[in-house]
Amino acid sequence: MDSASDDAENPPTELHAEGAEDRTAAALARVVETVRTMVQPGGCAWHEAQTHESLTRFLVEETAEFIDAIERDLPAGETRDELGDVLYQVLFHAAIAERDGEGYDLAAVADALNEKLIARHPHVFGDRGYLSVDELHAEWERLKEDAAGEDRGSRSPLDGIPAGMPSLARAAKVVDRLRRAGLINPSAAERSHEDPLAAVIGPDEQRLAEFGIGDAMLALVTRANAADVDPDRALRLAVDRLSARVLHGES
Structure with missing residues (x-):
């Protein structure tokens, strides 16, 4: 041919x-x-x-x-x-x-x-060059501040998280934001009693695989049912306590 x-x-x-x-x-x-x-x-x-x-x-x-x-x-x-x-x-x-x-x-x-995607990705469409994932997290917060006309460092790590998110998704988002801001360290092997996550995520649970975590969460839901406690409300309140404790030092 x-x-x-x-x-x-x-x-x-x-x-x-x-x-x-x-x-x-x-x-x-x-x-x-x-x-x-x-x-x-x-x-x-x-x-x-x-x-x-x-x-x-x-x-x-x-x-x-x-x-x-x-x-x-x-x-x-x-x-x-x-x-x-x-x-x-x-x-x-x-x-x-x-x-x-x-x-x-x-x-x-x-x-x-x-326009927003291009403005928030100068490492792709501008001259910033390649950025690692950790660098991108910091850059992302700075770009959002610039877009809102806010001073650098003025945004709370939890700004923009919808209150109406499903409770578990919101809890995961809050923990991730606080971790990225360096305010908590969920993966630390040793924890003090003052750590707000100490009672939630212990060293043993860190080693659990996805099935183990799922089983542990299901066990908590079962316990909540037996105690006539709404697990969704319990989680929402726990997330609010964590946020207040980490960001504002509230008890």
Whole structure:
């Protein structure tokens, strides 16, 4: 086979990338128009009646189903469909905002996101050069302060953590933020009695694998049930005590 035939069957990588971008743009344009049509008057009565508030539970549910597909290692086609349902929620909210004249649409959302990603990744799109993960954590906080027009070091490590997060996810986020800020050290082999985590994470538990941690947490939930204690509330209160103790020295 001659070189011309080879070129025809194996187009340059740039052409493949260009074709993929065109295909993505066309597919997004089609689904955006589909959702926009459904939420407009005369489209779908149910969609027309929805608001940002009424859709929040669906966003949570669809996100949970996508996570479940990942954790169960479902076939790619099923995972794709679940991710599509998450995308649908994003498109739905954007279409509602456009319909109700809230001052933004999907294009505005995408443009704002793109600008934020580029601004917060100068090591990729600027001249900062390669940064390690630890360096990126410190850089991330500085960039967020700059974006908000705040003085360096003025942000609390816990700023921006939604109060409405599921309790376990919020607890993990709080602990991670405090660790990254150097305020706690969950992996320390020895702990003083003053350490707010001493009663929660002991040396033995550090060596537990994922199954062991899960079993230990389930045992605590079982104990809470026997004591007629709401484990979700107990965890929320514990996270609040930890935050107050570490950040403000409160007892």
